[in-house]
Amino acid sequence: MTTMTIAKAINEGLREALGQDEKTLLMGEDIGALGGVYRVTDGLQQEFGEDRVVDSPLAEAGIIGTSIGLAMRGYRPVCEIQFDGFVFPGFNQITTQLSKYHARTSGAVTLPVTIRIPYGGGIGSIEHHSESPEALFAHTAGLRIITPSNPHDAYWMTRQAIECEDPVIVFEPKKRYWLKGEVNTEDPGTSADPFSAHVVRQGSDATLVAYGPLVPVALAAAAAAEEDGRSIEVIDLRSISPIDFDTVEASVRKTGRLLVTHEAPTFGGIGGEIASRISERAFLSLEAPVIRVGGFHMPYPVAKVEEHYLPDIDRILEALDRAFSY
Amino acid sequence: MGVGQLPTTEFNDEELDDHPETHQDPASQPAGGDMIQLLDAQGNRREDPVFGPYVESLDPEALRAFYRDMAVVRRFDQEATALQRQGQLALWVPLTGQEAAQIGSGHALRPEDFVFPSYREHGVALSRGLDMSDLLRLFRGVTHGGWDPREKNFNIYTLVLAAQVLHAVGYAMGIQRDQASAQAKGQAAEDAAVVAYYGDGASSEGDVHEAMVFASSYKAPVVFFCQNNHWAISVPSKVQTKVPLAHRAQGYGFPGVRVDGNDILAVHAVTQWALDRARKGEGPVLIEAFTYRLGAHTTADDPTKYRTSSEEDQWRAKDPLTRLETYLRAEGLADDAFFEDVRRQGQELADSVRQAVLSMEGPSMEEAFAHVYSQAHPLVQEELQWYREYEAGFENAEGAGEG
Ligand SMILES: Cc1ncc(C[n+]2csc(CCOP(=O)(O)OP(=O)(O)O)c2C)c(N)n1
Numbered sequence: 001m002t003t004m005t006i007a008k009a010i011n012e013g014l015r016e017a018l019g020q021d022e023k024t025l026l027m028g029e030d031i032g033a034l035g036g037v038y039r040v041t042d043g044l045q046q047e048f049g050e051d052r053v054v055d056s057p058l059a060e061a062g063i064i065g066t067s068i069g070l071a072m073r074g075y076r077p078v079c080e081i082q083f084d085g086f087v088f089p090g091f092n093q094i095t096t097q098l099s100k101y102h103a104r105t106s107g108a109v110t111l112p113v114t115i116r117i118p119y120g121g122g123i124g125s126i127e128h129h130s131e132s133p134e135a136l137f138a139h140t141a142g143l144r145i146i147t148p149s150n151p152h153d154a155y156w157m158t159r160q161a162i163e164c165e166d167p168v169i170v171f172e173p174k175k176r177y178w179l180k181g182e183v184n185t186e187d188p189g190t191s192a193d194p195f196s197a198h199v200v201r202q203g204s205d206a207t208l209v210a211y212g213p214l215v216p217v218a219l220a221a222a223a224a225a226e227e228d229g230r231s232i233e234v235i236d237l238r239s240i241s242p243i244d245f246d247t248v249e250a251s252v253r254k255t256g257r258l259l260v261t262h263e264a265p266t267f268g269g270i271g272g273e274i275a276s277r278i279s280e281r282a283f284l285s286l287e288a289p290v291i292r293v294g295g296f297h298m299p300y301p302v303a304k305v306e307e308h309y310l311p312d313i314d315r316i317l318e319a320l321d322r323a324f325s326y
Numbered sequence: 327m328g329v330g331q332l333p334t335t336e337f338n339d340e341e342l343d344d345h346p347e348t349h350q351d352p353a354s355q356p357a358g359g360d361m362i363q364l365l366d367a368q369g370n371r372r373e374d375p376v377f378g379p380y381v382e383s384l385d386p387e388a389l390r391a392f393y394r395d396m397a398v399v400r401r402f403d404q405e406a407t408a409l410q411r412q413g414q415l416a417l418w419v420p421l422t423g424q425e426a427a428q429i430g431s432g433h434a435l436r437p438e439d440f441v442f443p444s445y446r447e448h449g450v451a452l453s454r455g456l457d458m459s460d461l462l463r464l465f466r467g468v469t470h471g472g473w474d475p476r477e478k479n480f481n482i483y484t485l486v487l488a489a490q491v492l493h494a495v496g497y498a499m500g501i502q503r504d505q506a507s508a509q510a511k512g513q514a515a516e517d518a519a520v521v522a523y524y525g526d527g528a529s530s531e532g533d534v535h536e537a538m539v540f541a542s543s544y545k546a547p548v549v550f551f552c553q554n555n556h557w558a559i560s561v562p563s564k565v566q567t568k569v570p571l572a573h574r575a576q577g578y579g580f581p582g583v584r585v586d587g588n589d590i591l592a593v594h595a596v597t598q599w600a601l602d603r604a605r606k607g608e609g610p611v612l613i614e615a616f617t618y619r620l621g622a623h624t625t626a627d628d629p630t631k632y633r634t635s636s637e638e639d640q641w642r643a644k645d646p647l648t649r650l651e652t653y654l655r656a657e658g659l660a661d662d663a664f665f666e667d668v669r670r671q672g673q674e675l676a677d678s679v680r681q682a683v684l685s686m687e688g689p690s691m692e693e694a695f696a697h698v699y700s701q702a703h704p705l706v707q708e709e710l711q712w713y714r715e716y717e718a719g720f721e722n723a724e725g726a727g728e729g
Contacts, residue, residue: 022507051503057543062492062536069442069496072475075503077496093533096486097493104470104482106689107697141698141706165700195704242705 001184007040007177009151010116012185013158014041014078018048021076024162027054027063028080028116037082038118038177060090064115068098071111076162084119084171085128085300091136098167099142114161118174119147120213120263122310124303131300132264134171138241138273145240146194147171149215151181153191153238160194171240173213197244199251203233206257206323209248209274211237214261214311221316230320240270248274249281256287257323261311266294288326291319361616362596363586367644369652371591380595386659392433392590393650393660394668396425399449400647401672402458405679406448406465410625414683415465419446423588423620426646427553429453430593431521431615434601437479438518442494445483446553447523454480458675459682468688487524488531491550494522495537498546498604519547519604521597527558529574530566538578538610547604549597550575550612553587555619560632575612587617588646618644691717 004012017024026041032055035042045053056063060081067077081087087094094115101111121130137143144166148154154172161168190198200215201222210218215236222232233251237243252258258278260271275290293311301309364372364381371381403420410418421428424446432453435441441450451461456478463472464483471482484490498520505515528534529552541548552571556563567574575582581603585596593615600611618641622629629638654660695710 025503051506057536057539059536059539061533062495062540065489065492065533065536066496066499066540069493069498070500070503071496072481072493073497073500073504075500089532092486093489093492097484097489100470102700103694103697105475105697106469106471106693107700108471108474109476110700144699144703242703244704246704 001182003180004151004183005178005180006148006151006154006172007038009155009183010040010158010172011042011044012183013155013162014044015047016185017076017078017159017162018044018052022052023074024076024078025052025054025070026078026080027056027067029056029058029063029082031055031080036080038174040116040118040172040177041080060086060088061093064090064093064098064113067113068093068101068111071113072109076112076114078114078116078162081115081117083129084117084131084133087115087117087133094137094143094167094169095140099140101142102166103142110165111167112162112165113167114164115167115169116158117169117171118177119171120173120175121300121306122175122213122263124306126303127300130306132171132262132295134169134240134262135264135269137169138270142167143241144168144195145171146238147173147212147240148238149173149176149210149212149236151179152183152189155183155185156188156191157194157238164194171212175213176216179216195239195242195244197238197247198236199233199247200236201232201234203231203255205231205255206259206320207233207235207248207251207255208316208320209235209237209258209260209271211240211262211270214263217311217313218261218316221313221320224313224317225320230324232320237270243270243274243277245274245277245281248278252278252282253285256285258286258290259293259316259319259323260290261293261316261319263295263310265297266292267297269294288323291323293319361584361586362592363589364591364595365589365649365653367588367649369649369656371653374595377592377595377599380598381591384591384594388433389650389654390660390664392429392594393647393654394671395429395433395449395452396590396647396650397668398672398675399429399452400425401669401676402452402679403448405676406462407621407625409462409680409683410465415462415625416467417465418625419465420619420621420624421446421448423618423641423645424553424555424615425449426590426650427551427587427593427615427617430590431551431597431613434594434597435521436518436601438516439601440479440481440494440497440518440520442481442490442497442520442522443483444487444490444524444528445485446525447483450523451480454478456480459679459686462679462683463686466683466686468686487528488533488537491522491524491528491534491537492540494520495541495546495548498541498548499544501547502544517547517605519549519601521549521551521601523551523553525558526552526554526556526563526566526571527561528552529571538575538580538612541610542578542580545607545609547607548610549600549604550610551597552612552614553617554614555587555617557619557623557629557633559623559627560629570614572612572614578610578612580610580612582612582614584614584616587615588644588649590646590650620645 031041032045271292428449432450460473508515572582572584
C-alpha cells in the first residue's frame with residue numbers, strides 16, 4: 001500500500017504496462033519530454049524511449065487512426081487525448097472505425113486500443129477544456145468506457161483497459177488528478193472487475209449514483225443528508241459502458257429511491273439511461289421518480305459561472321428533497 | 327527520380343495541365359503534366375532510365391499474367407454488375423477502366439506486404455489471391471466485411487472515405503517497431519511495406535493529410551496509391567485539387583509520382599520502385615495513377631448526368647487491356663490460343679462467383695450479437711436473451727396455430 005495521487009497512479013499503471021509488454025506503446029501530443037500537459041506520462045519516455053512513448057503530430061484522427069493500424073499489427077496502443085473538447089477531430093476514427101472493426105471482421109480481429117481522455121470541469125479553464133462527452137461514446141456499440149474516481153481504481157483501470165481485448169476509453173477526472181489515496185499495486189481487491197459498480201457508502205433511504213469527478217461530491221452530500229436523518233447509499237458507477245445495472249437495481253430495491261448525478265448535461269445523458277433501465281427493472285420498488293442532477297442544455301459555460309452549472313452538494317440535497325416529497 | 331523527364335504522347339497538354347490558372351507564374355509552380363509512361367496507347371514501349379529497367383526484368387510469363395488478371399477481373403466486374411441488376415447484390419462498385427492501376431500495383435507487392443483498400447480494389451484483391459466471391463459478401467448484405475484481413479494481408483473494404491489511409495500508416499509504424507525489436511534481438515527483420523489505396527475525391531479528406539504527416543514524420547514504410555479516376559461520384563477532380571495530386575507529396579517531404587494509370591508496365595515499375603524505397607527504410611511515396619472510371623460510380627449512379635460520352639470515348643481509346651494486348655501480340659509473346667484461354671478463365675470465375683453468391687446466406691441475429699465485443703458484455707447478453715425469448719414466442723404461437 002502506498003499513498004499517491006490519481007495522476008501518479010495512472011503514471012504507475014502505464015509504467016507497469018509498458019514494462020510488462022513491449023507491444024504496449026503510448027501515443028499523444030506532448031506526452032514525451034513534457035510528460036503530458038497534466039504530467040500523467042511524466043518520465044515514461046525517458047525510461048522507455050521515443051518509439052514506446054510517442055510524441056505524435058498534432059492530429060487526433062492521426063493518433064486514433066494510426067493506433068488502429070498498430071493494433072492490427074499486434075500492438076497495444078494507449079492514446080492520450082489532451083483535453084475532452086479535442087477528441088472530436090478523432091471522433092470519426094473512434095466511432096466508425098475503432099468501435100466496429102471487430103464486428104466487421106466477424107470476430108477475426110480485435111483492436112485492443114486504449115484512449116485516455118482527461119474530462120470534466122471545475123478547473124476554471126477556457127472553452128473546450130471542461131467537457132463531459134461520455135454519452136456521445138456510450139451510444140456506440142463496440143466501445144467500453146470506464147472512469148476512476150480514486151487512485152486505487154485509477155491504477156487498476158489503466159492496467160485493465162490496456163489488457164482488455166476490446167477498445168476502451170478511460171475518462172480521467174482531471175479535477176481529481178491531485179486527489180490522494182491508498183493504492184495497492186499488488187492486489188486490485190474489489191477493483192478486479194473494471195466494469196462493476198461499487199457501493200461506496202451504505203444507506204437505506206435513497207440510492208445516489210455518481211461517477212468520476214462527482215463521487216466525492218456525492219459522498220459529501222450523503223454525509224450532509226445524514227445530519228437531516230436521511231440514510232443515503234452512494235454508488236460509484238465506475239463503468240459507463242457497460243453499466244452495472246445489477247448493483248444499482250439491488251440498491252434501489254433496498255432504498256426505494258434513485259438519484260443519478262453527472263457533470264454532463266442531463267438531456268440524452270447516462271442518467272436518463274439509468275433511470276429508464278431501473279424503472280423497467282424495479283418499478284414497483286420505486287417510491288419516487290428517478291431524479292437526475294446534471295449539467296444544463298448549454299455549451300459548457302464560462303469559468304465565471306461553472307460553479308452554478310456543476311452539480312454540487314446543495315443541488316443534490318434539493319433533488320433528494322424532491323425524491324422524498326412523493 | 328525520373329519524374330518529369332518524359333513528354334507524353336496521347337495525353338495532350340491541355341488535359342494534363344489540369345488547372346491553368348495555377349500555372350500563370352511558372353517559377354512558383356512545380357512543373358505540371360509530367361507523367362511516367364512506358365507503354366503508350368498504341369502499345370509501343372517507351373524508354374525511361376529509372377523505371378525502364380523494372381520492365382526489362384519481367385519475363386514473358388509475368389507480362390501474360392498482367393493481361394490475364396486484367397481481363398479476368400474485368401469479367402468478374404461484369405458478372406457482379408449483372409448480379410446486382412438481377413437483385414442478387416444490393417450495390418456494386420465497378421472497376422472497369424482501372425485494371426492496370428490495380429493489377430499493376432498489386433503484382434508489385436510481396437505476400438508479407440499489407441494492403442489497405444478502399445472499396446473498389448477488386449483487381450488488387452485478385453492479385454492478392456483472395457477468393458473473389460468473398461468480395462461480394464459485403465455487397466450482398468450478409469456481412470460488413472467478408473474475409474479475414476490477415477489471411478492474404480488484404481484489409482476489409484472501408485466505406486468511410488480515407489479512414490483506412492491512417493490505418494495503413496499505423497500498420498507501417500508497427501512494421502518499423504517489429505524491425506527494431508528483431509534487430510535488438512539479433513534476429514532477421516522482415517522488410518515488409520504497406521500500400522494505402524484511395525481516390526482523388528478521398529484525397530480531400532483530412533485523414534489523408536494526417537496520414538501523410540505521420541508517415542513523413544516517422545518515415546513509415548507506406549506507399550500512398552491514389553487512383554485519380556477523375557470523378558468522385560459526380561464531382562470532377564478539379565474541385566478536389568488545383569495541382570496534380572502527386573505534387574502534394576512535396577509539401578509533406580516525400581516523393582510524389584504521377585504515372586499513366588492505364589499503362590500497367592509503368593504502374594508496376596513505379597510501384598515496385600516505391601515499395602523498394604519503403605522497404606529500404608527511405609520512407610513513403612505518393613503515387614498518383616492517372617486513370618479513368620469508364621463506367622458508373624456504382625450501380626446506383628447515372629454518369630450521363632454529369633459527363634459527356636465523348637469524354638468517355640477518349641478514355642476508351644486508352645483502354646489498358648487493348649494496349650497490352652497489342653504489345654503482347656506485336657512482340658510475339660501471346661497468341662490467339664492464349665487470349666482464348668484467358669477468356670475461358672474469366673468465364674469460369676464468373677460462373678463460380680455467381681454460384682457462390684446465390685448460395686450466400688445472411689448471418690443469424692445470434693452471430694450479429696456475437697462480435698460486438700470480443701469479451702462478454704452484459705448489455706449484449708441481456709438484449710440477446712430478450713431477443714431469443716421474443717423469437718421463441720413466435721415459434722410457440724405457430725405451433726399452437728397448427729395444433
Ligand atoms: C466520409 C465519406 N463521405 C462521403 C461518402 C460518400 N461517397 C462514397 S464514394 C464517394 C466518392 C469518392 O470518390 P473518390 O475518392 O474519387 O473514389 P472513387 O469512388 O472515384 O474510386 C462519396 C462522396 C463516403 N463514403 N464517405
